[in-house]
Amino acid sequence: MSELLLLCAGLIAGALNTLAGGGSFVVFPALLAVGVPPVIANASNTYAALPGYASGALGLWKDLKAYKNRLLPYSIVALIFGGLGAELLLHVSNEGFSTIVPWLMLFATVLFAYGGAINRFVVQRAGGMRGAKLTGTILVFALLAALSVYGGFFNAGLGILLLAFVAVAGMSDIHAMNGMKLWISMVVAIVAVIRFALSGSIDWYFGSIALVGVTVGAYVAARLAHKVPTQYIRRLVIVYCSGLTAWFFWTVYGG
Numbered sequence: 001m002s003e004l005l006l007l008c009a010g011l012i013a014g015a016l017n018t019l020a021g022g023g024s025f026v027v028f029p030a031l032l033a034v035g036v037p038p039v040i041a042n043a044s045n046t047y048a049a050l051p052g053y054a055s056g057a058l059g060l061w062k063d064l065k066a067y068k069n070r071l072l073p074y075s076i077v078a079l080i081f082g083g084l085g086a087e088l089l090l091h092v093s094n095e096g097f098s099t100i101v102p103w104l105m106l107f108a109t110v111l112f113a114y115g116g117a118i119n120r121f122v123v124q125r126a127g128g129m130r131g132a133k134l135t136g137t138i139l140v141f142a143l144l145a146a147l148s149v150y151g152g153f154f155n156a157g158l159g160i161l162l163l164a165f166v167a168v169a170g171m172s173d174i175h176a177m178n179g180m181k182l183w184i185s186m187v188v189a190i191v192a193v194i195r196f197a198l199s200g201s202i203d204w205y206f207g208s209i210a211l212v213g214v215t216v217g218a219y220v221a222a223r224l225a226h227k228v229p230t231q232y233i234r235r236l237v238i239v240y241c242s243g244l245t246a247w248f249f250w251t252v253y254g255g
Contacts, residue, residue: 002034003209010048010213015221017052017214022112022237024049024156025105027210029244036203038097039089043196044207046155046189051211052218053186060179067176070169074144074180075187081145082188085152086195102248108157109241112234118164140169144184151188152195158185 009030013023027048031041057064064071092100111118143165151158162181171177196202 002206005034006030006206006209007213010210010215011217011220012213013048013210014052014214014217014219016217016233016237017049018218018221022156022234022241023052023214025108025112025237025241025244027214028156031203031206031210034206036206037094038101039092039094040201040203042089042097042154043086043192043201044203044210047193047196047202047207048210048214049155050186050189050193051215053182053189055215055218056182057179057186060175060182063173063175064179064183066173067171067180070180071183073141074184077141077144078148078151078184078187079191081148082152083191083195085149085154085188086192087152088149089153090195090199090201099252102245102252104154104156105241105245105248108154109238109245111157111160112241113238118160140165143168148184148188151185152192155189158188 006027009026013026015023016026017023024045028041028045031044032038036044089097147158147161147165150161159181162184163177165184166177166180171180193202
């Protein structure tokens with residue numbers, strides 16, 4: 001039953017990531033449900049999400065070519081600070097991480113629900129930041145560093161934050177923005193997975209089952225994407241995430 005649950009969770013998560021986002025909200029609690037400790041569940045969730053980031057970035061490579069001069073500096077920052085976030089996770093106990101999870105879920109849920117409005121707000125004000133070239137560049141890299149730490153520590157909601165980041169960085173083409181978002185997510189996930197693997201913090205068996213489900217679900221959803229009303233899926237995900245967040249708060253603080 002555990003294997004079936006994780007496979008189904010992975011299928012749903014892969015489809016959600018393709019159609020609307022929010023797949024981590026399904027895989028992470030599913031790993032907890034089958035008995036994986038919180039820190040290892042979080043690390044395994046990052047491992048399961050990695051192939052989706054890589055395939056997405058590859059699929060948008062043509063759009064990324066226009067910004068290829070940014071790939072190396074952004075990747076260096078993502079590697080260093082994504083690794084720092086992963087290291088931070090490994091120094092938190094399962095009990096300590098359990099008390100943080102409801103707040104991380106709340107933060108990620110709010111980002112998911114209001115991500116569009118946040119990105120529009122950032123786009124409208126990004127021009128002023130780009131005007132002061134040196135200050136703008138420093139702030140852009142500082143923001144990327146902070147987001148990479150978050151992504152290495154807790155994967156959920158990273159994509160929405162990165163969309164806001166690439167808007168601040170001056171990108172406006174949505175396909176290139178999504179490609180860069182996926183590229184940075186991939187780099188953060190790679191360094192985090194390597195660190196988690198070296199410390200023995202990935203449940204390879206359950207994580208791999210989820211990974212297979214995510215990969216298959218993403219592929220099937222991509223084939224059917226034009227037939228699915230994504231706005232309704234987003235609303236369903238928001239309702240589900242809100243209930244899940246409330247459940248985490250009740251579990252941790254209710255008793």
